[in-house]
Structures are given as structure tokens and as C-alpha cells.
Amino acid sequence: MVNLLEFDLEALTAFCERLGEKRFRAVQLFRWIHQRGCTSFDDMSDLAKSLRDKLKGVACVRAMDVVSQHESADGTIKWLFDVGGGNVIESVFIPEDDRGTLCLSTQAGCAMGCRFCSTGHQGFSRNLTTGEIIGQLWFAEHFLRKHLKRDERVISNTVMMGMGEPLQNYAALVPALKMMLDDHAYGLSRRRVTVSTSGLVKKLELLGQDCPVALAVSLHAPNNALRDYLVPLNIKHPLEELMPACVNYLAHAPRDFITFEYCMLDGVNDSDAQAHELVQLVKHYGHSVSWCKFNLIPFNPFPASGLHRSKPERVLAFAKVLSEAGITTTVRKTRGDDIDAACGQLAGDVVDRTRVTIRIARQRSAELNAGLATDAKI
Template sequence: MNSGVEKVNLLGLSRARMEAFFESLGEKRFRASQVIQWIHQRGVDNFDEMTNVSKVLREKLAEVAEIRAPEVVYHNISQDGTRKWVMQMSAGNSVETVLIPDGQRATLCVSSQIGCSLDCTFCSTGKRGFNRNLSAAEIIGQVWVAMKSFMPYDRNKERPITNVVMMGMGEPLLNFDNVVDAMSLMMDDWAYSISKRRVTLSTAGVVPALDRLGDITDVSLAISLHAPNDELRDTLVPLNRKYPIAELLAATRRYLDKLADKRKVTIEYTLIDGVNDKPEHARQLVKLLRNVPCKINLIPFNPFAESTFQRPSMERVRAFQAILSHAGYVGTIRTPRGDDIDAACGQLVGQFEDRTRRSQKYIAVQQVG
């Protein structure tokens, strides 16, 4: 019996960790591939269904391990086809995960933390504070839940999820090891087999962790920039005070230099009416990025209740884009998706206990104002 001993959740084990787990049981390493395939490709969470695993081993696994995914407490589909899940984690805490369909492409936006320890002024997640990092099982569990919702499907003919972006709640590089393990499963041929070009990590700029990331993996990279100069970015992305733009872009170039292929970084730039959307900002951005191989994703601000910021007119957005295009940059405008179910960029909040008390302070300030 396994009385009183916490079972190992196999859902979040990377290939290396799964192989080590089976070796600890006195089993061959190839069992890792079998079990990873059952869990992630077939959506199985019951050892009895693993028919190519011996009955003796299935019984042993049931005694010492489990396959436990986050519990879905809410699921909704937007008018534009965007899907949002709210997934329960622990102690009443939950995170939000969004799937955005776009023709033959379907991008899953995955959370890495319960809340966010950063306090970007234009993001509703940051205003709600921070509780904790997600485990690797809780991160990859979001992919597992979303993929399972489409089963059964023919893997050889269709892919319900073609891309994964670590752009949900939280700063991925502040939960480094768990995020890396989860991304390795996303790319594992026996799990989700998603190309490294289609797994993207988005960071606000934790420079030391970004340098470390380049030594471990070669996923695609997105930088949450949102301002063309330090003075403005200090107010929008407080992390900039610790790692200013020059340091961040230098680390970005180092990351790109480590990649075997010629890939561009995606620069994310949320346009806020009257704040960072003026022609001079666009011209500063052109100059700033001249030595960075990149494409620029322009994101019209998505309003939320606690913010006084406004979305700029499409005329201003297109004028900003035109300056970038004239300078030779690819500047795409992200069409707001899922905003009728609060699933758009910057709107994800979930429900959680805020250990930072930031949410209470922010509400108090709003009431006084």
C-alpha cells in the first residue's frame, strides 16, 4: 500500500524526468515514451487503459502515481470562435486559458503563474496581484484539457492546436524550470509534437533568465516591449527599471544568435490611446529596433474595469503601422478576439488569493480617486 505518501503526478513529467521515474521503479526507460503517448496523445488519465503496459506495472503505477489535470470550472466560446477555460488549481485559485482559431491555425494561450508578480499598468492580471507559480503539471495540463476537448480526432489529418504561446497569466521566466519542462512536452514527438517555431515564450524582460533560456531550449521568443524608450516603459512595465531596454534587446540578440536557424523575435506593442501611440513613438521604435531581427505585433489596448486607459482609434493604429511599414518592418495589427467573454489580450484574471495585497491597494486607490 502507498498509505500517506503523496503520489507523483505524471502529467507534468518531461521525458527526462519520466525516464528517471521509471528507472527509480526498476523499469526500462522506454516505458516513458509509452506512458507519455498515452497521457498526451490519447488523453488517458487511467492506468488501466494503457493496454501495452503490463498489468503488474499498471498496478504499481496506480499505487505510486497519478495523472491529475486541472479541473475545468468554466468553459465558454466567443462569437468569433475563441474558447476560454477557467481551470481550478488549488485552494480556490484558478487560471484562464484561451484558444484562438484563425483559419488553419489554432493558438492556445497558456498561463504560467496564478496571477502575476509584475505590475504592468495596462494588464488586468497584474492588477489582481500574485499567488504562486504553476507546477509543470498545471501548465501542460492546460494543453491537455484543451486538446482532450476535441477528442476523438485524427492526428494525421488535423491538429486542434497548432501553436502554443506562453502569454497567459504570469511571467514565464519567473517560473523557469516548470515552464521549460512543460514546453519540452509540447515539442516532444511522443506528446504534442509541436514545432519549436510554433511554441512561443513571451517575456517582459527578465534578462538573466532569458540568457539561461537560450542555453536550454530554442523555442520562439516574444518580447513584451510596449514602449520605445525607458522613461515611458518604466511607467508601463516596472520591470524595465531593473532591466532597461538596451539590456533587454542585447539579451534578445544573444538568444537569436544561439538559434540554429534564422528566426525573428516578435515584438509585442500594446497601443494605448494618447500614451504610446503617437507618430513620434513609432519613429522612436523604428530607430530602436534597427539592429534586431523582428516582426512587430501591434495590440490595440483591451479595456478592463480597473483601468483608465482607452483603446486608440483604428485610424491611429493604422497610422502607427504605416510608419513601421514605411521603414521596412512587418507590423501586424492583432484583431481583438474573444473580448465578449473577457478572453482578449490583457484581460485574463482568473480567481485567486492575492498574496501581494496589490489588488486591495489598487481598489483602495480607485475608490479614493
């Protein structure tokens, strides 16, 4: 059985043509799947019965099993999905007054090994498929409509900031991004779809050509020596390669700035001197400071890191240096840390959690998916 969540509209059109159907049938099918969250071909009422019968014999619409769901006191929701082979991934919905953001995973585990990220400490298992990436959005959007009793779209923004390095899974990522942007599916603006990368320069160049969306770059240090330690990929792609690639991406980007993510680590990268060094770095490669903004991220400690969160007054002093230099700077508000859903916490003790939790959560998964299927029929 072919899982139709794997197909963007171009691929779904080719699939329908192989079944002897015209392009408009693919568009209808695409809308049923993504806009209405429908899993039953019998319920797709404007498709010819002959096509529905064909589809039932060769295809399905199937998201991953939901192992667990946790809701934070601040409204953040985290889902744990079973992707088979003893692997699980996590997705996080972050509600705000003016938007609803879904943080998606692109890999099971991560191979980047950033010192401050608990996901990286668990190691790398495998890339997700396109269907597993978009399936997180498909499930979350249609679950939330029922959960929040809303008919209109709930998720307005997506960020590829969950488990994994998105650009290391480029072949599966791009079709998923195209589905997020497609007006027949989720219809998100390119400005509201963000890919976060630790600095895979060659793939960054490709993204600018193939599917330019908003870009966030995990910087975390003002010089190569410190970044080599915090973000080991810097040894292969140092700042002399990364920064020009970021500037060049602006020619394709839907926004006129690149976001630099900077995890604030006590006594490691948070001094005023390092803030001034960042200002000079930005000026050197951009000839001004208007081409980027900084997002200062409170570190979420975990035992294996040996690192500590910068004190609030130190973060504010660091931000002041950047702001007074003319750099747009924000301090990220920590969300969902009471359910281990905050930035850098998506690790989940995968092996132990999978052994125990998958076994006891099948009924909850069935209830969630049954509720979603019921909602799709309304």
C-alpha cells in the first residue's frame, strides 16, 4: 500500500496518471487529505466511485501512531510519535495570541552533536520520510481543530526546529515544505515556514534555489574556536563559509533578514566582549547590521551537558549590546519546559521510553486517531 502522505501535489498527480486519472482528480484528492484530514476514500464524495475503488486497492492515508500527548500549563502540547524500529520522534505545538506554531522533527535523533542540545546526545537513528515529516502537521492540524473546537486553520507557522538537522534530510524535507506552502494543502506563507540549520552550507545554497523559506541559523558563538566546540559542524563549515552563504540566501529568502539563534550559556558565550565580537562579525559579512536578527535562547539544562543557563541579567546585558549596535534582538520566552518540550529538550530517552510507553499507550493512540477520523467525516 502506498501512503499518500508521502506525495506532494506533483508526485500525487503522477500517481493518479498511472491510475489513468486526470490532474484535477489529484487536486481533489490532495484537498481531501490535507485540508480536511480525511483518511477514508469512501468519504471523499466528489471523487468518482471507480477512482475510490482503485485507491482502496493500492493506497492509504496513514500517519504515525501517537504514543503519548502532554499538555503544558501554558497550553503547549507535545506529541510523541512511533516511527518504528524502536524509534520515536516529538512534535510541539506552541499557541500564542496571534499565531499557532508547530515545531516539527525531520530525523529520529541527530548527528550534529551540538553540546547544548539533549537531542544530539541521544545519537542519530535515521532520516524521516516525507510522509513522516508532513504527517506531524497533518495530525496536529486536524487534531487541534477538534480539540479546540475550531473550523478554521489552527497552525499558522511551522518551524523545522524539532529533532534532527533538516538539511541533512534534504530529499525528504523539500517535498514536505512544498506541501506546507501549497494552497491546495496547508497554504502557509513562505515567511511563516522556517528551516533551522546548524550550517550545512551546500544544502543551504540548494534550498535557496529549490524552495526558499524563512531561515534560522544556529550560530551560538562569535568565533570559530568557540563554535568548533559548541557546534562541531563548524569544523567542516567554518564561519568564513557559513556567513557568506547566509548573506547569499537573502537573494531568495521571503524575508529581508536571516535569524541567528544563540543559546545563552553561562560563562561560555554570554560576555559583553562576545556580544561586541558578534556585532563585528555581522558587520564584516553584511557591511551593516540590518541583514540579520538575533534570537537569544535560554538554555534548557540536562545532566550530560555540563552547561548552565545564563542568568537573566546577563542575557539582558548581552541583548543590550546587540540592540545598541542596531541589531534587532529578541529573547525567546521558554515554553513547555514542564513537559520537556522546550528548545533543545526533544530527546526523550528514546530507547527506554519506547519500550515502556508504546506498550501502554496504544489505546490512547487509537482514541486520538479515531477522534481525528471522526472529525474528518463531519
